Amino acid sequence: MGVSCVGCRDAQTDQVGRAIELFLTNDCKHYTICIGPVSCWLRKAALASDEQPSFSCTKRFSASKLRAARRWSVCPRRNESGRFSAAKRRAVKWYLVLDHDSISWRIACRLILLLVAGAAGLGAFYKMILKDVEFSKLSSLQLSLPWSSAFNLTTVAEKPEGSSWSWTSVADKLQGSGSASNGSTPEELRGAESADSFQNRSMVGEVPTEEILEGPGILVASGVPAKSPFKASDDMPHWKEVVPVFVEPILMNRSNFRMVELQKGGWTVEDPMQAVFYLVCCGPVERLLALPTRPPERPYFCYDCDAILHLESCSSTMGCLKNLSVLLARRDFLFSSSDLRWWHLKNDSALLMPGVTHAHPIPPPERLVKAKKDMKRTDPPKYFLTFQGTRNNGLQGSCYVRHNLEAAFNSSFKPPTLLRTANGRTKPLPTNFQPPPDVFVSIAGEHDAMKERRDYHSLFNSAYSLILHGHGRWSYRLMEALNGGAIPVIMADGWRLPFDELVDWEQISVQRPESMSETPEELIESLTRNATSIKATKQRIDLVYQKLMISQEIRLLSLLRSAAVWKQNWQENEQQTLRMLVDSTNALQRTKSQSAEKTPNSSLVADGY
Numbered sequence: 001m002g003v004s005c006v007g008c009r010d011a012q013t014d015q016v017g018r019a020i021e022l023f024l025t026n027d028c029k030h031y032t033i034c035i036g037p038v039s040c041w042l043r044k045a046a047l048a049s050d051e052q053p054s055f056s057c058t059k060r061f062s063a064s065k066l067r068a069a070r071r072w073s074v075c076p077r078r079n080e081s082g083r084f085s086a087a088k089r090r091a092v093k094w095y096l097v098l099d100h101d102s103i104s105w106r107i108a109c110r111l112i113l114l115l116v117a118g119a120a121g122l123g124a125f126y127k128m129i130l131k132d133v134e135f136s137k138l139s140s141l142q143l144s145l146p147w148s149s150a151f152n153l154t155t156v157a158e159k160p161e162g163s164s165w166s167w168t169s170v171a172d173k174l175q176g177s178g179s180a181s182n183g184s185t186p187e188e189l190r191g192a193e194s195a196d197s198f199q200n201r202s203m204v205g206e207v208p209t210e211e212i213l214e215g216p217g218i219l220v221a222s223g224v225p226a227k228s229p230f231k232a233s234d235d236m237p238h239w240k241e242v243v244p245v246f247v248e249p250i251l252m253n254r255s256n257f258r259m260v261e262l263q264k265g266g267w268t269v270e271d272p273m274q275a276v277f278y279l280v281c282c283g284p285v286e287r288l289l290a291l292p293t294r295p296p297e298r299p300y301f302c303y304d305c306d307a308i309l310h311l312e313s314c315s316s317t318m319g320c321l322k323n324l325s326v327l328l329a330r331r332d333f334l335f336s337s338s339d340l341r342w343w344h345l346k347n348d349s350a351l352l353m354p355g356v357t358h359a360h361p362i363p364p365p366e367r368l369v370k371a372k373k374d375m376k377r378t379d380p381p382k383y384f385l386t387f388q389g390t391r392n393n394g395l396q397g398s399c400y401v402r403h404n405l406e407a408a409f410n411s412s413f414k415p416p417t418l419l420r421t422a423n424g425r426t427k428p429l430p431t432n433f434q435p436p437p438d439v440f441v442s443i444a445g446e447h448d449a450m451k452e453r454r455d456y457h458s459l460f461n462s463a464y465s466l467i468l469h470g471h472g473r474w475s476y477r478l479m480e481a482l483n484g485g486a487i488p489v490i491m492a493d494g495w496r497l498p499f500d501e502l503v504d505w506e507q508i509s510v511q512r513p514e515s516m517s518e519t520p521e522e523l524i525e526s527l528t529r530n531a532t533s534i535k536a537t538k539q540r541i542d543l544v545y546q547k548l549m550i551s552q553e554i555r556l557l558s559l560l561r562s563a564a565v566w567k568q569n570w571q572e573n574e575q576q577t578l579r580m581l582v583d584s585t586n587a588l589q590r591t592k593s594q595s596a597e598k599t600p601n602s603s604l605v606a607d608g609y
Contacts, residue, residue: 198239198267203557205550207543213536221464221487221528221537222506229507229540232565234547241564242557243267246275251303254281258361259303261553277301277334277560283309285323294332296570301563305335305353311343314578328354328582331570334563338474340496343578345398345472348494354570354577356562359479359498359548359555368483369550371457377485380531383462384438385489385524388454389477391445392470397424399469401491402443404517408433411451412444419518433521441466460484463534464527466491469514482508482545487537489527491517499548499558501565508541 218226245268247259259279262268272278276298280288282305294300305311309324327333335355344350391402391412400420407416407429418426435441440459444450457480459465465486467478473495481488488509490497497505505511516523528534548558566573574580 198243201239202234203239203242203554203561204234204547205554207546210539212539212543213532218536219528219530219533220507220540221533222510223528224506226536226540227504227507229504229544230502230547231504232502232561237561237564237568240276241568242276242560244269244275245277245279245301245560246270246272247279248281251279251281256361257303258552259556261551262556265553265557267557277563279303285309285327288327288333289323293330296331297567299332299334299567301560302333302335302355304358305337305355311353311578314343314581325582325586328579329586331574334567334570336559336563339472341494342472345394345396348473350494351578351581352496352576354574354579356559356566357474357496357498357500358559360474360476361552361555362476363480365479365483365549365551365555368480372483372485375457375461375484377461380534381462381486382438383440383459384436384529385464385466385527386440386459386462386486387466387468388440388442388450388456388459389468389470390447391443394469395471399492399514400424401469401514401517405441405466405468405520406443408517408520409435409441409443411442412449413451414445414449421518422515427518430519430521435520436524439524457484460486462486463529464489464510468492468517469495479549482541482549485538485541487534487541489523499562501562502548502558503544508537508544 212226214226220226245262247262247268251257252259252263269275278294278298278300280291280300280302282302288300288302291300302309309327311324314324333354335353336358337353337355338358338360340352340355340357341348341350343353387405389402391406393400393403399422403416404419406412407419417429419429420426440454442450442452442454447453460481461484463486465477465481465484465488467475467481467488467490469475469492473492475492478488478490478498490509490511491514493514497503497509510527512523512526516526547554549555
């Protein structure tokens, strides 16, 4: 059997062959061997002997060789001090193929090599167990098997003093089954062990100690008396109702949602049975329905559920799709969305999705913090009211707020000549409207069509910032305005705002009906210019943003806290949700089905239904 490294020079082939010889002679505990898919070059190898020749390839592997590869890891040997040396802990990857004239023989050789590697690896691991090796030393061990996903031993806790480990318990843990915890106490699992430290950790951002304006006679910008902008204190709900959480790998690997921040912060566990929330990606529906049932108090939390689940089907006369109805009827599912009424854009009083609204991670909070540092805030602010953006009319003709403001402010080279009402009817432009000099609103179909453009983030050095209904109700601009310290003037009817279970939005925003876009002068005059009210509101905005939205980790924790508050009274809260519509529809179908069974000509009744 000849051995060669694809793309390597002949002088290096002997070194590769020598490594394979050591491996096949069962001397594999000296280093880690991986045979697997690669994307670039043959890595440097460190052999067990004193000689440590290094070599590299200068050519890429062919696609056919990459497809044939599989990965295998064998635990490195410990040194005399009982610890793994840094060199031995590093995975030394070999990307090898067998060279022979016969294709079938080459395939057979690869299979033989994998079987030998499997026997050697499992034998070495079993030998360690028989020697009663402390499992705390094996936290870096990871086995990647060609027929399954990676099994990670990082969840195996240290061996309790005076106890012994059995192969069965370890095998159950490797298989990732919940049965492994049946014979163990929670203290034997690393996830539960770390959960005890949650009570001493804060789930809100740090806020500088500064007195905020409040007291008799002080109003915020919305016109209500100034008070705390929070509906729940920092330690509510109790941490045991919020964390730890389990994040499924599909969601963890998505770079746009950055769930990995929860893992970095130590808020996750690897055993779903220990999790308060089981975070799942948003679809497809069939995959979600295949998940086993959980208690409503420890539900699946479906993050960003709009796009994949096709909730808009529920707004049709035919009702929700069958699988979607089954999913909505399950009490162990909670949903997170940027707009809980996204499923029905034209009905601003439609039933909500059973769940909570999240603060969207775009733009990234870190970018907003940097923009805030670059922006020079003044007191009083430079502007009174600002907005700069594109004319994104509501999907399905659901909204014309931006259309109307573009026409009224004459902000583009080709502005609309007529206003549009909520139902799409046209009406003439307001006459003799001249915006105040400290109001800047620039809207156009394209950025290049704007008559005037200013630095985007400098516009948040303003008392107020418009948050307008675009294609949908929700907008990225809300987080941008709060970060910049401008008071949001929200014109998006029916939008349940982010973290509504935690935040009193009357204290940090102003909400105006979309119909006010038809009368811009009335809109501007409705906003107070009282310096005390503006300052009191801005102080509360900074407080809320720092505590609940300053980073992606904090935003995710705020979302979990909101969900925990929601599920405390889930039976009452779901009465206002789409779940009630699904339940009534299912009940009606059952009634008609029972009636059809009692009717002699039941098939005709069923067909007519």
